[in-house]
Amino acid sequence: MANHDPFFSRRLLDLDYIYLSYCVYETIKMTHQLYNTLPTLSEASEAFTNRGELLPRLAQLFAAPEYRKYAFGLVHHHYDLLLGEWMVTTDRISAPELISSPPDPSIVVDRWTAQSEPFEYARVSPGDQALPPPPEGLLKSFEEIVGKENKYLGMFTAPNLGLGKMYCEAIVDDAKRKQVLNVVDMAGGKEPCLSIDAAWVSDGGIVAVAQVCVNCRRADHM
Ligand SMILES: [Zn+2]
DSSP states (O other): GGGGGGHHHHHHHHHHHHHHHHHHHHHHHHHHHHHHHHOHHHHHHHTTTHHHHHHHHHHHTTTTTGTTTEEEEEEEOOOOOOOTTEEEEETTTEEEEOOOSSSOOTEEEEEEEOOOOOEEEEEOOOOOOOOOOOOOHHHHHHHHHHTTTTOSEEEOOOOOOOOEEEEEEEEEEETTTEEEEEEGGGGOOOOOOOEEEEHHHHHTEEEEEEEEOOOOGGGGGG
């Protein structure tokens, strides 16, 4: 019978292996279709209803010295991607890039979902080290706080801007799907029009906003 044939069994193993490799590959790289189903900034912000309870607990978790290089924030997207594109930030400008295979090694993961799926990238300067994926202990504690079903909170590379500074993400060119991360004073108040808190860091166990995104599409407010 065919299923007792060693050659046939071997073929099945090969196919399993190929399928498994394919699955592993797919889990390390979010497809553009999946990226496009990520919530918008407003959707993610509105879904984060229990922030009064969660933010202090997350600030405690991310205060651990080994997790200080990570921020936590809203998993969201501003622009849809096309086949083969990733959203990459280079010199504080984020825009879609068509990724070659193998990808440019200077492009590293910048944002992960709570399930540790990479969804946005950044280009590091020569000599700069990529931040490793969130360690197991962080993922486990994060899930305990935000819940297994959470889809709106993930982990970002913490901005390294110094005291009292944060990122304010704003549109550069809608047609090119391009945004900029401006460095602004935390104490300087919000942008003149609507901005939404998008990421936080732990400042010695106290929650601090790390990034806001401008959520206004009026040309005179960009
Ligand atoms: Zn944003």
